[in-house]
Structures are given as C-alpha cells and as structure tokens.
Amino acid sequence: MTEPKPVLSEDARPDNVSETTDSFDPAASSLAGQVDRSVMDELLSIRSSIDNIDATLVFLLAERFKATQKVGVLKATHKLPAGDPGREAAQISRLRRLAEEAHLDPAFAEKFLNFIISEVIRHHEAIAEDHQASRD
C-alpha cells in the first residue's frame, strides 16, 4: 500500500525542483575511477560545501547588480559619469582591510573588486546610452 500523497503548496513543487538540479552531477570529475574511493569521498564532501558557497555567491552577486542597476539609472537620469574614482579608491582600501581580517589575499580582493567594477561600469554605460536614445 502506498502512502497517500501529501497536499503540497505550489512553492513546494517537488517535481519542478529537479528542473534546476537534475542535470547537475555533484560527483562530476575527470578523476572519476582514477582515485581511491576514500580520497574521492573526501573531495566530494569539500566540493559540496563549495557548491553551496557558489550558489550563495551567485544570488549575492545578483543582488549587488540590482543595487548597481539603480545607481546606473540615477547616474543616467542626472547625467553623471559612469565611474567614480574617489568612491572606487575608498572601496578598494576598505575591501583590502576586510580581506586581511578574513585571511583572504588582499591583492585578490582588489582584483575581484576591479573585475566587478568593470562589469558595473559597462552596465552603467549601456543604461546611459539607452537613456540617451530614448530622449533622441
């Protein structure tokens, strides 16, 4: 006898959950079969934490771009320049200090921020162009 299926809210959607996960194999590796089972198990355990951190990073970056998108609209509306060197210098020195506290290489933190900022400036310029085009 099978258990009666519980009534689930649409949010629970157990059938759809697989949409975002079923094609991801957390054990995918070019090392499969070439490594001791115990070593592979340890590797997969650490990788599962990395996968959780990466999902968090993606959602956090999405939130950061939502915020910079607002800055972009504000700058375009008031015809302000896309970049702000004074702000960027303050951000870099703060992030280097936070990186030291977190035992992360400060040079990497700076490279990371520059990587993000160059993407943000690209977005700001695109917003400004759109804004200009809609006025022409």
Place this chain on the structure above:
Amino acid sequence: MTEPKPVLSEDARPDNVSETTDSFDPAASSLAGQVDRSVMDELLSIRSSIDNIDATLVFLLAERFKATQKVGVLKATHKLPAGDPGREAAQISRLRRLAEEAHLDPAFAEKFLNFIISEVIRHHEAIAEDHQASRD
C-alpha cells in the same frame, strides 16, 4: 563623573574596531559637491547596501578559499592534477542555470567562476610545489 568602564572580553575590543572602519568614508566620491543633495543622498543609500554586500562577498570568498585550500592539500598529497575539467564543466553549467534563476547575466556568472577557478588553480599549483619541495 564618568561611567566605570565595563570589563570586555578581548573579542569585543571596542578600540580596535575602529581600526577596520575609521579610515573608510562611505560618502567618498569624486562627485561630492557637484550633485544635488537629494541625488547624493539616494546614491549614498544604495552604496551603503553595496558596501554590506561587498563585505559579505569578501568573507564568503575567504570561506571558499579555505575549502579549495583543503582540496589543494588533498590533491598534492595524492599527486592529482590541479585542474579537473569534468568538474569545472559541471560547475559552469550549474552556475549559469542558477544565474538565470537569480536574474543575473549567465555569461557574467561563467566569467566570474572562471576568474575564481584560475585563482584556485594557481593556489593548487603553489601547494603542490611546496609539497614537492618538502619531500625533496
């Protein structure tokens, strides 16, 4: 009459807290004085959210590198290659899918992961060299 100073644990260190924050000016901007006060206030309000997100990103990245550092030691100990193309392909396709869910540009998510992975591989190679040197 002054309040008696409360006894604080070393972790609380109120004098040292300023070390990581006093030189950061959240209002630093090359636009200061050139923009309407209300526009500047709106900009600074969004930037304060960006600053919170950036601190979170730095601490999360530090945690990610702690995990990959463990992978590096495991790989060096068992003489496994620094990179794992099968794993990287699975990570990229998962992160692109998560990015779509988060309304983040999937191409940017992929660029971001590649940026992180190239740093990780550099670390793995350094760990492997150290490991080899300590055996020589």
